[in-house]
Amino acid sequence: xxxxxxxxxxxxxxxxxxxxxxxxxxxxxxxxxxxxxxxxxxxxxxxxxxxxxxxxxxxxxxxxxxxxxxxxxxxxxxxxxxxxxxxxxxxxxxxxxxxxxxxxxxxxxxxxxxxxxxxxxxxxxxxxxxxxxxxxxxxxxxxxxxxxxxxxxxxxxxxxxx
Numbered sequence: 505x506x507x508x509x510x511x512x513x514x515x516x517x518x519x520x521x522x523x524x525x526x527x528x529x530x531x532x533x534x535x536x537x538x539x540x541x542x543x544x545x546x547x548x549x550x551x552x553x554x555x556x557x558x559x560x561x562x563x564x565x566x567x568x569x570x571x572x573x574x575x576x577x578x579x580x581x582x583x584x585x586x587x588x589x590x591x592x593x594x595x596x597x598x599x600x601x602x603x604x605x606x607x608x609x610x611x612x613x614x615x616x617x618x619x620x621x622x623x624x625x626x627x628x629x630x631x632x633x634x635x636x637x638x639x640x641x642x643x644x645x646x647x648x649x650x651x652x653x654x655x656x657x658x659x660x661x662x663x664x665x666x
Contacts, residue, residue, distance in 0.1 A: 506534035506535055507533045507535070507588045508534065508535045508536075508537065508585055508586060508587045508588055509529060509532070509533040509535070509587060509588060509589045509590065509591050509620070510537045510539050510581065510582055510585060510587045510589075511525060511526060511536060511537070511538050511539065511591045511592075512539045512541050512574075512578050512581070512590060512592075513538075513539075513540070513541065514540070514542070514546055514548070514633070515538075515540050515555045515558070515559055515633070516548050516549050516550050516555055516633050517549065517558060517633060517636055517637070517640075517646075517650055517654065517658050518555070518558050518562055518633075518651055518654050519628075519631045519633055519649055520628055520631060520650060520651055521595075521624055521625075521628040521629075521632075522593070522633075522651075523562055523651040523654075524624075524625055525622055525624075526538055526563060526566070526569060527566070529591045529620075529622065530566050530568055530569050533568070533588070534568060535568050535569075535570070536566075536568060536569045536570075536591075537569075537570055537571075537572050537585060537587070538563060538569060538570070539571075539572050539573065539574050539578075539581060540552065540555050540556050540571070540572070540573040540574075541573070541575070541578065541581075542575050549637045549641075550658070556571055556573055557657060558651075558653075558654040558658060559571045561651075561653040561654055562651045562653050562654050564653070577610075577613060578590065578610055579609075579611075579613035579617055580614070582610070582616075582617055583614045583616070589618040589619065589620045590617065590618070590619050590620070591619075591620045591621075592619060592621050592622070593621075593622050593623075594621050594624065595623075595624040595629045595630070595632075600621065603619070603621065607619040631649050635649070636650060640658070646658065646659070
């Protein structure tokens with residue numbers, strides 16, 4: 505049975521940090537599902553379908569990566585996909601502290617839930633989607649912080665919607 509991992513997130517927008525984690529995680533499993541999830545606690549910048557389009561462009565050259573979406577609990581999605589693990593990127597100890605309770609919570613909902621934590625590369629550690637959203641809202645150049653393959657799609661969307 506192929507080892508399936510899920511990399512979940514809101515990806516609003518996808519950053520170079522996300523891109524790096526996708527590449528690294530794809531080397532560790534047979535299939536990586538990049539799952540765009542709705543986070544009810546976050547106010548979105550990009551529409552759901554645009555996030556998926558951007559991620560598909562970013563992942564186009566990775567044969568064992570597919571982009572999907574889910575509107576519900578991560579544990580339920582992991583069960584549906586028969587996932588061996590969920591991969592999460594961590595940028596700091598504080599972020600790790602916030603990730604651990606979610607792992608425990610998800611394992612209570614799905615006993616086979618396993619989390620794999622990949623540390624962010626030092627040069628990408630300070631890049632976050634929320635910072636990119638704020639920079640974009642004020643008309644700043646987001647290209648150093650978002651994947652090259654997604655930058656044009658993001659710029660075009662923002663030019664017409666902000």
